[in-house]
Amino acid sequence: MDSTSTPPGAPGIAPTWTSSNKDAVTTALGSSRVWATIGHGIVNEVYWPSTGHPQIRDLGFIVTTPNGWHEIKRENRYVISTLHPNAPLARVVHEGPGYRLELEFLCHPQRDSLLIKYELSGDDVRLYALLAPHLNSSASNDAWADGDLSARNGAVALCLRANLGFSRTSAGYVGASDGWQDFHANGAMTWTYPEAIEGNVSLMGELNANSGVLSLGFAETLEGARTLSRSSLADGYVETCANFVEQWHDWSTSLQIPYTTPQLRREAELSATVIKVHEDRTYAGAMVASLSVPWGNSHDDAGGYHLVWTRDTVEAAFALVAVGQLEDAGRTLDYLIGTQGEDGSWAQNYFPDGRGYWTGRQLDEVALPVLLAAKLRSVGHLTFSGPELAMVRDAIGFIVRNGPMSDQDRWEENAGASPFTLAIAISALVVSADYFDAEEREYLLALADSWNERIEEWTYAEQGPLGADLGIDGYYVRMSPKPAEGGLAGLINRRNVAHGEVPANDLIGMEFLYLVRAGLRDAHDKRITDTVKLVDTMLRAETPNGPAYYRYNGDGYGEKADGSPFDGTGVGRLWPLLTGERGHYAVLAGGDGMPYLEAMSRMIGPGGLLPEQIWDGPSMPQHELEPGFPTGSAMPLVWAHAEFLKLLAAITTGRAEETFTEIEARYARTIPSASRWFWRESSAFEAIAAGKDVQIDRDTPFTLHLGDGQWHRVVDLTSTPGPFGLHSVVLSASILEDYQTLRFTWRDSQTEAWRGQDFAITVRSA
Incomplete structure (x- = not known):
């Protein structure tokens, strides 16, 4: 395959997110702004720079053995455990015919990156990383495959780097020229496309070694993501892990x-x-x-x-x-x-x-x-x-x-x-x-x-x-x-x-x-x-x-x-x-x-x-x-x-x-007997027990126009301003009992507009 050729199938199939059925969630408690989820034994969405922004669909692996190839998330044969009490540091062990893959997922406490420690064992086995960017929740990302795997959308970029490097890399469009399609069609990694622009993109890298550490960094620029990814590896996995665990231990105490x-x-x-x-x-x-x-x-x-x-x-x-x-x-x-x-x-x-x-x-x-x-x-x-x-x-x-x-x-x-x-x-x-x-x-x-x-x-x-x-x-x-x-x-x-x-x-x-x-x-x-x-x-x-x-x-x-x-x-x-x-x-x-x-x-x-x-x-x-x-x-x-x-x-x-x-x-866990009921149009009532006052509230000044059930004994009452910006007319229990059935409407004092509907309240005998 010509390494300068353009992958076919742009812009790729319509993207989705991944299953919400998570195995674990994790983040560090330092200054890092990365949150990762694990599902089906691999990394699913990774969130950056806040919990509201997922940036990838998933980061998984393909294992090749003399008997064929296996995408581990589809194999679904794994066991998950937590390495330290009260610290969300997950270890996943995948086992299949002829291979065993151990993974650990560690959010860096100080840098905006996710570290994945991996160890593959078996005879004549190889490991391939598959990364599906979904930056800015956009269907259109740009991706590059060279020494690292990189992607960008606007002011969001990522970089995936292996501490021992990739032997081959490729960028493609999902559903047409991505790494999974390569294996599905050819049974091996045969494509090495250098870039895939403006589409639902995917990245693949063949790892140089069967044990090592991957670092997925996020930043506003490609250069920044690359710097964070490489610096995170330079920090050393053991020291970074100890820092992560210590922070969580301090919180959990x-x-x-x-x-x-x-x-x-x-x-x-x-x-x-x-x-x-x-x-x-x-x-x-x-x-x-x-x-x-x-x-x-x-x-x-x-x-x-x-x-x-x-x-x-x-x-x-x-x-x-x-x-x-x-x-x-x-x-x-x-x-x-x-x-x-x-x-x-x-x-x-x-x-x-x-x-x-x-x-x-x-x-x-x-x-x-x-x-x-x-x-x-x-x-x-x-x-x-x-x-x-x-x-x-x-x-x-x-x-x-x-x-x-x-x-x-x-x-x-x-x-x-x-x-x-x-x-x-x-x-x-x-x-x-x-x-x-x-x-x-x-x-x-x-x-x-x-x-x-x-x-x-x-x-x-x-x-x-x-x-x-x-x-x-x-x-x-x-x-x-x-x-x-x-x-x-x-x-x-x-x-x-x-x-x-x-x-x-x-x-x-x-x-x-x-x-x-x-x-x-x-x-x-x-x-x-x-x-x-x-x-x-x-x-x-x-x-x-x-x-x-x-x-x-x-x-x-x-x-x-x-x-x-x-x-x-x-x-x-x-x-x-x-x-x-x-x-x-x-x-x-x-x-x-x-x-x-x-x-x-x-x-x-x-x-x-x-x-x-x-x-x-x-x-x-x-x-x-x-x-x-x-x-x-x-x-x-x-x-x-x-x-x-x-x-x-x-x-x-x-x-x-x-x-x-x-x-x-x-x-005292009992129904009260309120001395006053509050009438609003949104919570109107047509009857009230004798002995209670009624307060009619509105959010603007008004004149209450009231009479008995036949509109006799008509009275106009002007509202008074009260707490919380409301305007009210209070009708005492004695007034209500005198009328027995009170019919009313109102006129807005500012616009002079009538409500155009009559309402009524009847007093029930005690």
């Missing part, structure tokens, strides 16, 4: 893992390590949901799960508090202060630098940072500071003005009232009250009482159709639409299935368990216990590894029935983190959470990582699906590891990390 069995302790230590691995260093405190792209080997997604979700991040920070890592949790709070929007909210999800990705708004993601601040204060790690105070005040202002309905629930699918979101928002109002002056504090607590009293109005289905066979009178639903869209009588669209609209009272989920976890309802309240019974009947599945739960009945987020990847529709699968939520309830109800924790510890991949979902169908080896084990969704899922740690802590203490004394003191 402060872990406070509750006493438990050796097996569960090991999983807890791994869970803490997984959470720590996901923290960014370019943007300290940022924590992406997972260093993976769900079903990534079937599509190319610039987002994936390597984005920050405020919800997942705070769940992880609570787990860090549970195991004594207060500095880490505090740094995460500081990061969230930095990503808060001008209106007090956070984007639905965002890259570690704060750039938003999806555009939804979720009320729980605004309330959770407030709870994290309260948690850190409660353990003595945080005192009032200017940035913290501003964050809390702005977040609470957003909740007050926009709650209690959320544009999206925690599964990011529907708008309305979710028991989970309500529990989080109400808790935030109460625990933050002492950040505000007397007038604001009184308003917040009254609003929290009003919302708390109305939780069942919004989310509890009396005489719902799902409970009849079990003799259940009512149950908490997954969520209900906003009142103007029918409330409990409205429809919920299950967005991941075709023809997904169902009545709200036909859907149940586990969101209601947070009412107990937050301290708003008693674990033995009949409404709670009835719904638990229904959930255990409809959403629970027994797997070979123990009980697991679906998000809700009729969910479509998961592989299709034939095991093929989710592509927008599918069949919902089981979530280990929900096993943890059920375990929390068992603890708070005075039962045993250990069976749920032990089940979670078995729902793991080869390296001990917890997935987003596990398989609930028959064995499908062709799709690598086995009952009770990870599916092709995200693995690891940081939230699942956080839930594991928090459940372990709850079993020890008898309390959930999300339970605050302020909530328990105010509500």
Whole structure:
């Protein structure tokens, strides 16, 4: 082959990422900005310069023997182990006919590079490295094969160098002239193309020796990547490894893992390590949901799960508090202060630098940072500071003005009232009250009482159709639409299935368990216990590894029935983190959470990582699906590891990390009787018990036009400005009882425009 020729097949086939089914994740704790994932026994995505930016699809190997060639990731015959406790230094041993390949994966602590130590043994065997760049998540990269293997896209470059060099190298286009195609067509490496420009490119190098070290460096320029790659090799593998292990050892010595069995302790230590691995260093405190792209080997997604979700991040920070890592949790709070929007909210999800990705708004993601601040204060790690105070005040202002309905629930699918979101928002109002002056504090607590009293109005289905066979009178639903869209009588669209609209009272989920976890309802309240019974009947599945739960009945987020990847529709699968939520309830109800924790510890991949979902169908080896084990969704899922740690802590203490004394003191786990209900169009009500005041709030000045049910005794009342930029008219209980049925509308004081719709409130007898 002429070494100056151009490889055919430009620009190559459409790229994808790789399987999200990871064996291990790793990073160093020094100044390095490289994160690596290992799956199928090789390096998958490598992230640089932050956790939000995967730069390669994978870096694998082909082994040749006298009997043929073997791509080790396809052979899938390997064992993975961790070389040092509490340090994510993975060793993988691949064994096949006539060969044994040992690999170690080490992120350099000081340089932006990944080191791979390799040792191949066998008679007449050779080793070839295959590198698939996917720089800047772009389908078009440039690649060069000379003494090193290099690639570039814009201001991102990489260089792969072997300490003992390559004997031959080649660059090609994926699906046409890449190294795998060479072996597939010719049974050997016969192509030595020097470069492949503007395409989905691939690089191959035949290693000069069967044992040595590879260094994959990343920088803004080719020269920089080459310098880092070569310097990393010059540092020496043994010394670099010792530095890596020492840094992780120093961090892990402060872990406070509750006493438990050796097996569960090991999983807890791994869970803490997984959470720590996901923290960014370019943007300290940022924590992406997972260093993976769900079903990534079937599509190319610039987002994936390597984005920050405020919800997942705070769940992880609570787990860090549970195991004594207060500095880490505090740094995460500081990061969230930095990503808060001008209106007090956070984007639905965002890259570690704060750039938003999806555009939804979720009320729980605004309330959770407030709870994290309260948690850190409660353990003595945080005192009032200017940035913290501003964050809390702005977040609470957003909740007050926009709650209690959320544009999206925690599964990011529907708008309305979710028991989970309500529990989080109400808790935030109460625990933050002492950040505000007397007038604001009184308003917040009254609003929290009003919302708390109305939780069942919004989310509890009396005489719902799902409970009849079990003799259940009512149950908490997954969520209900906003009142103007029918409330409990409205429809919920299950967005991941075709023809997904169902009545709200036909859907149940586990969101209601947070009412107990937050301290708003008693674990033995009949409404709670009835719904638990229904959930255990409809959403629970027994797997070979123990009980697991679906998000809700009729969910479509998961592989299709034939095991093929989710592509927008599918069949919902089981979530280990929900096993943890059920375990929390068992603890708070005075039962045993250990069976749920032990089940979670078995729902793991080869390296001990917890997935987003596990398989609930028959064995499908062709799709690598086995009952009770990870599916092709995200693995690891940081939230699942956080839930594991928090459940372990709850079993020890008898309390959930999300339970605050302020909530328990105010509500004593019972429904309050609020003296005032707050009427907003988004949470309107048509009836109220006698003896309660009504406060009508709007975000602009208005004149309330009211009369009785026949529009007699008409009165106009001018709103007054109040806390949080709202304008209000308060109708006392005596006025309401005098009218019995109050009909009203309003005129905007600024535009003089009438609302154009009448509303009514009827007083119910006490």
